[in-house]
Amino acid sequence: MPRVHCDGRDLTLSSDDNLLDALLGAGVQVASSCRAGACQQCLVKAVRGVPPASAQSGLKDAQRAQGYFLACQAKLTEDLTLSLSAARELDTPGSVVSLDALSSSVVRVLVRPGAAFEYRAGQYVTLIRSDGLARSYSLASRPDSDGGCLELHVRVFPQGRMSGWLASARALHAEVSLRGPLGECFYVPGQPAQPLLLVGTGTGLAPLWGILHDALAAGHTGPIELWHGARTAGGLYLVSELEALAARHRNFTYRRCLLEGPAGVGVELGNLDVAVLASATSFEGRRVFLCGDAQLVQQTKRKIFLKGAAMREIHADAFLASPA
Ligand SMILES: Cc1cc2nc3c(=O)[nH]c(=O)nc-3n(C[C@H](O)[C@H](O)[C@H](O)COP(=O)(O)OP(=O)(O)OC[C@H]3O[C@@H](n4cnc5c(N)ncnc54)[C@H](O)[C@@H]3O)c2cc1C
Structure with missing residues (x-):
């Protein structure tokens, strides 16, 4: 049975035990948020022993080589000595410099990194508050x-610990830490004539906004179609900005879809995935970006693949909620 040594304690695990659960169960303080390998808040470092490769998915090569891995994804097969605090050295300090409403339920948060921070529009960061609360947010900006x-772009949930705080004046000028950038949902220059399909619900527009601007700045010439879905009209935002972009760029089409009416002129009514799927007989050859509601992202990914898009051309970020 594998043994873990950390913070002066020794634990014995069974090979079926999830490392994060085992550590928390033993009273070891480990920060964690999504428990799905996305936020990387439970990143730990094996200072002795070899971590399971399956728990290193999504990490940079250099981090893998240094023994970092995700506790929430780990089942151990051999003894390890862990550092729980080493990952903090990878974080970038930052401060919240501006908060403004994009709609009644979405706030635009600007964070100034306190050190060089390289990223691609559409990737995401895990924002860590000074008390350790962490949540992931996609990057709408370009470097x-x-x-x-x-x-x-943060959707404000009334009971949301992070989003509620970000929507309040208390967050302004707050010092935070940034883990990342993370994820592979971004525009890669090349194949400028390839049709792009961008589909997002709610604040799933954030990464798409960044990807769209990156593609346009790179001189993408192929058709770019962006679908934004929401439950009601109040969930749509940056509407006039997107309409203006569509008027300026002949290869860009902006489409909206609402689950509940009234829909207004040019807005589809119904399920976003159904509307997107019905818009083409085949998605073969398209580069696809899907962001937002986790269920919708998974569903649409499968359906678009079945309708011709290659799996390697489908880039998706599911906005998983953190367990309570
Ligand atoms: C890769 C990734 C990227 C993300 N990018 C973004 C982004 O760009 N913008 C953004 O707004 N969010 C994004 N999220 C979601 C974000 O990380 C948080 O989950 C969200 O802000 C809620 O956190 P909270 O602390 O405010 O709410 P919590 O305190 O975690 O939840 C409190 C309550 O809020 C409600 N709630 C929380 N999440 C949901 C949900 N998804 N659906 C319905 N009710 C919910 C529930 O009532 C819940 O009990 C992303 C998530 C991931 C994994």
Whole structure:
């Protein structure tokens, strides 16, 4: 049975035990948020022993080589000595410099990194508050825009611990830490004539906004179609900005879809995945980006694949909620 040594304690695990659960169960303080390998808040470092490769998925090569791995994804087969605090050295300090409403339920948060922070529009960061609360948010900005600030679009949940705080004046000027950038949902230059399909619900627009601007700045010539879905009209935002972009760029089409009416002129009514799927007989050859509601992202990914898109051309970020 594998043994773990950390913070002066020794634990014995069975090979079926999830490391994060075992550590928490033993009273070891480990920060964690999504428990799905996305936020990377439970990143730990094996200072002795070899961590399971399956728990290193999504990490940079250099991090893997240094023994970092995700406790929430780990079942151990051999003894390890862990550092729980080493990952903090990977974080970038930052501060919240601006908060403004994009709609009644979405706030735009600008975070200024306190050190060099390289990323691609559409990736995401895990924002860590000074008390350790952490949540992931996609990057709507491009590295050369917003004066070097990171732009986040945050949907405000009334009971939301992070989003409620970000929507309040208390967050302004707060010091935070940034883990990341993470994820592979971004525009890669090349194949400028390839049709792009961008589909997002709610604040799933954040990464798509960044990807769209990146593609346009790179001189993408192929058709770019962006679908934004929401439950009601109040969930749509940046509408006039997107309409203006569509008027300026002949290869860009902006489409909206609402689950509940009234829909208004040019807005589809119904399920977003159904509307997107019905818009083409085949998605073969398209580069697809899907972001937002986790269930919708998974469903649409499968359906678009079955309708011709290659799996390697489908880039998806599911906005998983953190367990209570
Ligand atoms: C890769 C990734 C990228 C993400 N990017 C973004 C982004 O760009 N913008 C953004 O707004 N969010 C994004 N999220 C979601 C975000 O990380 C948080 O889950 C969200 O902000 C809620 O956190 P909270 O602390 O405010 O709510 P919590 O305190 O975690 O939840 C409190 C309550 O809020 C409600 N709630 C929380 N999440 C949901 C939900 N998804 N659906 C319905 N009710 C919910 C529930 O009532 C819940 O009990 C992303 C998530 C991931 C994994």
